[in-house]
Amino acid sequence: MSKKFFIISLISLLLFLSGALLFIGLDKDGLPMIKDAVGETSGFAVYTKDGDVIPTRTIKNIKKTMPSPIGIIENPPLAIITDIYGKTLESMDNDRLVLIIYVDGLGYEIYKKAMDRGIIPCLKSLGTAKKALTVYPPITDVAFASMVTGRTPKYTTIHSREKKPLPIPTIFDKAAEKGKTSKLIEGDIRILVDEVETILNIDENKNGTIDDEIYERALEELQSPPHLLLVHFHSYDDFGHTYGPGSQEALNQLSVLDSYIENILKNYTGDVIITSDHGMHDEGDGGSHGSFSGTDLFIPIIIKNQ
Numbered sequence: 001m002s003k004k005f006f007i008i009s010l011i012s013l014l015l016f017l018s019g020a021l022l023f024i025g026l027d028k029d030g031l032p033m034i035k036d037a038v039g040e041t042s043g044f045a046v047y048t049k050d051g052d053v054i055p056t057r058t059i060k061n062i063k064k065t066m067p068s069p070i071g072i073i074e075n076p077p078l079a080i081i082t083d084i085y086g087k088t089l090e091s092m093d094n095d096r097l098v099l100i101i102y103v104d105g106l107g108y109e110i111y112k113k114a115m116d117r118g119i120i121p122c123l124k125s126l127g128t129a130k131k132a133l134t135v136y137p138p139i140t141d142v143a144f145a146s147m148v149t150g151r152t153p154k155y156t157t158i159h160s161r162e163k164k165p166l167p168i169p170t171i172f173d174k175a176a177e178k179g180k181t182s183k184l185i186e187g188d189i190r191i192l193v194d195e196v197e198t199i200l201n202i203d204e205n206k207n208g209t210i211d212d213e214i215y216e217r218a219l220e221e222l223q224s225p226p227h228l229l230l231v232h233f234h235s236y237d238d239f240g241h242t243y244g245p246g247s248q249e250a251l252n253q254l255s256v257l258d259s260y261i262e263n264i265l266k267n268y269t270g271d272v273i274i275t276s277d278h279g280m281h282d283e284g285d286g287g288s289h290g291s292f293s294g295t296d297l298f299i300p301i302i303i304k305n306q
């Protein structure tokens with residue numbers, strides 16, 4: 001075989017394979033389509049350009065019947081990040097304290113991998129999380145707004161990292177309405193523009209992460225907890241961006257967070273929700289998120305009732 005013929009064959013094969021890959025990921029209208037292998041439902045979840053997620057039984061004539069679809073998930077999980085709002089209200093209505101532990105960047109895929117590898121024994125001891133959808137684009141501000149309002153970006157109006165007030169009430173507003181107290185423990189910046197009492201933290205010991213300070217602050221708060229407390233850990237996402245979501249560095253940090261969560265749970269009596277905002281995919285030497293992919297769009301939700 002001549003060298004030229006070999007190169008032409010190789011290029012043709014690569015073109016064919018890349019075409020096949022693209023084809024697998026698109027529906028007949030050319031929309032990105034994710035098939036969930038587990039498949040809890042028989043329908044579809046359609047993500048639309050205006051920031052909504054619409055469940056539907058059929059995707060026939062989707063371009064005519066939906067407001068600008070941008071992607072489809074076939075057999076989507078039943079749960080979605082907006083469920084956290086309702087679950088929190090339910091706990092408050094039953095006069096139980098509620099704690100939301102928010103592990104930034106922990107997608108369902110890596111959560112499962114970490115469980116199987118024995119990296120997160122505390123989370124594992126709580127049983128398998130519900131697989132849930134997050135909103136699009138799967139980035140912190142957008143998903144966080146949907147988590148605390150129970151509505152998709154179409155209604156939160158948060159579609160990017162641009163900081164602006166939410167036009168609809170959050171669970172913190174709902175708590176205040178019910179005469180209940182709430183607090184949010186954060187890193188060094190406020191992500192949401194919201195009235196909630198926010199405790200900001202800095203990397204006091206300069207060890208490269210604020211989560212140890214956030215953890216210490218959470219333990220202090222738990223001595224006399226508000227009715228609703230949300231603790232937002234960022235380090236897994238940070239390490240994932242720098243080293244890759246499945247890197248030793250990121251997984252080691254995830255195991256540190258698991259030990260924080262274990263100790264927090266020991267010191268708390270109330271309902272607990274452990275969840276995330278989005279996943280993360282490999283990109284170059286590190287990680288990124290914001291794409292229409294199962295890796296970025298599926299998150300775990302763990303609910304532990306008192």
Ligand SMILES: [Zn+2]
Pocket residue numbers: 104105139140141237277278
């Ligand atoms: Zn995030």
Ligand SMILES: [Zn+2]
Pocket residue numbers: 105237238241289
């Ligand atoms: Zn991130």
